[in-house]
Amino acid sequence: MCGIFGVFGHPEAANITYLGLHALQHRGQESAGIVTSDGDRLHPARKMGLVADFSRDELAKLPGNLAIGHVRYSTAGESIVKNAQPFTVEYAHGAIAISHNGNLVNANDLRRKLEMDGSIFQSTSDSEVIIHLIARARELEIEHRIVTALKQVEGAYSLLFITENKLVAVRDPMGFRPLCIGRLKDSFVFASETCAFDLIEAEFIREVEPGEMVIIDSKGMRTYRPFSPEPSRFCVFEHVYFARPDSTIDGRSVYRVREALGRKLAQEHPVDADVVVPVPDSGTAAAIGYARQSGIPYDMGLIRSHYVGRTFIEPQQSIRHFGVKLKLNAVKEILHGKRVVVVDDSIVRGTTSRKIVKMLRNAGAREVHLRISAPPTTHPCFYGIDTPTRSELIASSHTPDEIARYVTCDSLGYLSLEGMFEAVRAAANPLSIERRHCDACFTGKYPIEFRPGTISSLKRIVN
Numbered sequence: 001m002c003g004i005f006g007v008f009g010h011p012e013a014a015n016i017t018y019l020g021l022h023a024l025q026h027r028g029q030e031s032a033g034i035v036t037s038d039g040d041r042l043h044p045a046r047k048m049g050l051v052a053d054f055s056r057d058e059l060a061k062l063p064g065n066l067a068i069g070h071v072r073y074s075t076a077g078e079s080i081v082k083n084a085q086p087f088t089v090e091y092a093h094g095a096i097a098i099s100h101n102g103n104l105v106n107a108n109d110l111r112r113k114l115e116m117d118g119s120i121f122q123s124t125s126d127s128e129v130i131i132h133l134i135a136r137a138r139e140l141e142i143e144h145r146i147v148t149a150l151k152q153v154e155g156a157y158s159l160l161f162i163t164e165n166k167l168v169a170v171r172d173p174m175g176f177r178p179l180c181i182g183r184l185k186d187s188f189v190f191a192s193e194t195c196a197f198d199l200i201e202a203e204f205i206r207e208v209e210p211g212e213m214v215i216i217d218s219k220g221m222r223t224y225r226p227f228s229p230e231p232s233r234f235c236v237f238e239h240v241y242f243a244r245p246d247s248t249i250d251g252r253s254v255y256r257v258r259e260a261l262g263r264k265l266a267q268e269h270p271v272d273a274d275v276v277v278p279v280p281d282s283g284t285a286a287a288i289g290y291a292r293q294s295g296i297p298y299d300m301g302l303i304r305s306h307y308v309g310r311t312f313i314e315p316q317q318s319i320r321h322f323g324v325k326l327k328l329n330a331v332k333e334i335l336h337g338k339r340v341v342v343v344d345d346s347i348v349r350g351t352t353s354r355k356i357v358k359m360l361r362n363a364g365a366r367e368v369h370l371r372i373s374a375p376p377t378t379h380p381c382f383y384g385i386d387t388p389t390r391s392e393l394i395a396s397s398h399t400p401d402e403i404a405r406y407v408t409c410d411s412l413g414y415l416s417l418e419g420m421f422e423a424v425r426a427a428a429n430p431l432s433i434e435r436r437h438c439d440a441c442f443t444g445k446y447p448i449e450f451r452p453g454t455i456s457s458l459k460r461i462v463n
């Protein structure tokens with residue numbers, strides 16, 4: 001769970017990257033980093049915390065018109081500053097920095113081999129393996145060394161690299177994670193999601209295609225297809241939960257996909273009720289779709305506090321039970337005496353849903369019908385979304401009826417797998433390229449085999 005951004009040819013590269021990362025903050029809040037190049041050398045800055053924690057003075061120390069940045073939520077490696085990206089190194093051929101979104105499935109094997117061969121790692125992140133492989137490659141041009149390195153790794157990667165005078169963008173052959181190209185006046189920009197382009201007023205050009213490498217330097221932009229083609233497997237959970245609804249990724253509006261998921265959900269799991277309430281923000285667009293399809297009025301029966309940051313320190317045991325109340329509060333006026341449909345995108349462990357149902361009942365809801373705009377989450381992700389182990393995923397060992405009993409709702413309806421894909425298809429625009437998706441978190445069908453120990457740290461967001 002990370003966001004990446006890059007810019008080539010802008011006099012305020014650091015500031016533009018700061019803004020771009022700001023729009024991608026939802027993709028990771030543990031650490032943030034920016035590396036610029038002034039043409040002679042790279043200037044890195046990384047810190048724990050949010051992009052907004054960079055001061056004006058810190059940005060002013062990042063000169064040059066070429067930059068990449070990263071926001072991180074760790075899916076592999078600990079949450080410490082030495083794992084913050086971009087990683088920047090100097091080696092025999094100059095300097096290089098890397099920003100990675102995704103997860104490599106053979107990183108541990110590769111790392112072990114590299115260490116046996118004498119490599120010394122600075123971090124515990126899987127992304128650093130790529131840097132070591134690049135440093136060892138024998139080719140002269142950086143793009144060729146990157147290809148040699150990437151041919152040895154397996155898994156999910158959307159990557160941005162800079163050297164002193166080049167930017168290289170690559171997406172893995174299956175295209176698990178998004179990556180887009182845009183134009184900002186005379187400069188090129190790259191971002192995980194198009195919402196970053198909106199903020200800096202850049203024009204979206206297209207996505208970096210799965211398996212494509214884009215190189216930008218003083219000669220202009222070139223693109224290569226260095227890998228053997230694979231059927232694409234864009235992560236469907238980006239649509240369901242992870243991407244921002246104002247982004248267009250995978251050739252479709254994320255908002256439209258979520259609305260369509262909600263419509264489909266209303267068709268598959270109708271219920272007599274008085275009001276449709278979203279769990280904000282994750283369930284909002286799907287709840288709007290559910291309300292439109294069912295004709296049941298939509299209302300904001302839960303209000304979210306936007307000030308519960310990742311930096312939140314767990315309160316002492318005595319007040320810990322406030323839990324979800326720090327983030328959500330019920331609006332009694334809307335809920336009292338009502339039969340409520342509450343819509344969220346997923347149930348992970350079930351703890352949030354259980355607390356929400358209780359909160360709605362305490363606010364006077366007469367009935368609570370929980371609707372989930374995706375199929376049951378039964379399997380962990382090994383390609384860059386942070387989900388807990390199987391044993392912690394409630395749907396891996398419980399039926400929807402059992403889950404309904406646990407969360408104490410009157411009824412529970414999950415969208416079917418077919419319904420989810422119909423909604424994804426329904427939201428395509430005439431220009432969308434129909435691609436296959438990765439749905440391993442719902443089906444356990446992993447498109448790339450994973451190795452034991454792939455995920456060295458399995459933690460969950462304090463959602």
Ligand code: AMP
Pocket residue numbers: 241279282344345346347348349350351352353385386387460461463
């Ligand atoms: P839980 O209490 O564990 O069932 O969490 C359910 C909530 O987590 C839902 O509101 C989801 O929107 C949210 N969620 C789903 N996937 C993730 C994820 N990978 N990281 C953080 N939150 C998530």
